[in-house]
Amino acid sequence: MRWWLTLYWACAGAAFGATALPPLQPLIDATPAGGTLRLAPGSYAGPASIAKPLTLDGGRRAVIVGDGKSTVLSVAANAVTLRGLRLTGSGDSHDRIDGGILLEGDDHLVEDNELDDVLFGIHLKQVNRSRILRNRIRGKDLSLSMRGDAIRLWYSRNNLVEGNHFTRSRDLTFANSANNRIVGNRFNDGRYGMNIVFSPGLLIENNQLSDTGTGIIVLYSPNLVLRGNRIAHALTSGGGGIVFKESDDALVENNDVLHCSVGLRVDAPPQSTGALVVRNNRFAHNIIGMFIYGEEGGHQLLDNRFENNLNTIAISAPGTGSAIVWRGNYWSDYQGFDRNHDAIGDTPHEVYLFADRIWMETPMATFFRNSPVLEMLDFLERLAPFSTPHRVLQDARPRMK
Numbered sequence: 001m002r003w004w005l006t007l008y009w010a011c012a013g014a015a016f017g018a019t020a021l022p023p024l025q026p027l028i029d030a031t032p033a034g035g036t037l038r039l040a041p042g043s044y045a046g047p048a049s050i051a052k053p054l055t056l057d058g059g060r061r062a063v064i065v066g067d068g069k070s071t072v073l074s075v076a077a078n079a080v081t082l083r084g085l086r087l088t089g090s091g092d093s094h095d096r097i098d099g100g101i102l103l104e105g106d107d108h109l110v111e112d113n114e115l116d117d118v119l120f121g122i123h124l125k126q127v128n129r130s131r132i133l134r135n136r137i138r139g140k141d142l143s144l145s146m147r148g149d150a151i152r153l154w155y156s157r158n159n160l161v162e163g164n165h166f167t168r169s170r171d172l173t174f175a176n177s178a179n180n181r182i183v184g185n186r187f188n189d190g191r192y193g194m195n196i197v198f199s200p201g202l203l204i205e206n207n208q209l210s211d212t213g214t215g216i217i218v219l220y221s222p223n224l225v226l227r228g229n230r231i232a233h234a235l236t237s238g239g240g241g242i243v244f245k246e247s248d249d250a251l252v253e254n255n256d257v258l259h260c261s262v263g264l265r266v267d268a269p270p271q272s273t274g275a276l277v278v279r280n281n282r283f284a285h286n287i288i289g290m291f292i293y294g295e296e297g298g299h300q301l302l303d304n305r306f307e308n309n310l311n312t313i314a315i316s317a318p319g320t321g322s323a324i325v326w327r328g329n330y331w332s333d334y335q336g337f338d339r340n341h342d343a344i345g346d347t348p349h350e351v352y353l354f355a356d357r358i359w360m361e362t363p364m365a366t367f368f369r370n371s372p373v374l375e376m377l378d379f380l381e382r383l384a385p386f387s388t389p390h391r392v393l394q395d396a397r398p399r400m401k
Contacts, residue, residue: 023044028049062085106127125154134164147191279303349398
């Protein structure tokens, strides 16, 4: 559409030198509503804005260069398609939420784009029924605390975020955004793999998150499904692989959580309603396999694998999590036998608070956890208990390897 404008600006850019890029905005303005603007290979000057439905196609060879002071491309319309573009050079203001793409309106398609040197990647602001597919986003080369979010949904519903690759950003943030699907994405080198706040009904499936402070943190967001995700190397002391706080009725299944500070950190509510169902997950090589805080709770831990964690279970205080149901889990530290070969341990798997757990009540004692004195104290208490140890959990049917 209006090919002569594209040709004119391409020639003008060549005539004025490499620093004088043809502006993108006149090409957008000249494209009728519902039309398609196919950019010729080359670089175009942003920022630019789209205020009508259209398709902007870069054919993987068009670059939109921002001014370093604002968002590179803004959309304030419905049914806009952005495809095959490279966007670079956003501003660095967190107050303005400078980024690569700002979307407003509904029914958008953003696919196969590459964003780099942007503070925020793609920002969905009250956007519904849109698809964000197969984009590659790399943030600015800043310290972790100064980065923006690779993708940010705010009051946005019924969107699909699938097959994207995010790196060197702060978080993937979903705030007040219900019923979205987050499927098959990869994210590494960030603070929170996913930061979910007041966003019920999300489906988070088959994502890969690595080298972040925390993998997935869920705050005040009930009815989530976390399925088939792989979370590795989330090692900040206050976080973990998967973290839940006041987010009831979630299903957590078939996830791999590897080499994290805590595999699963959950709060236990004072009653059994709103419990989580955690099943068929693998928690392996974590410092703590699962940390429970709060009240008695009523979560269900079924058919999970706790393998080679430095500490299998930790609780915030005696009695925490006492109403949790444990059944059919595999425990690498189980010391029983299977004499009838039914793949179920002959005796229950039980975890007690001995001296080796004193650091749970007195965190400063962690420094001495493997010291000879505590090792000897733990050995003596197990050999001849001088106090009644508190039972943390009992799995009546532990699964054998």
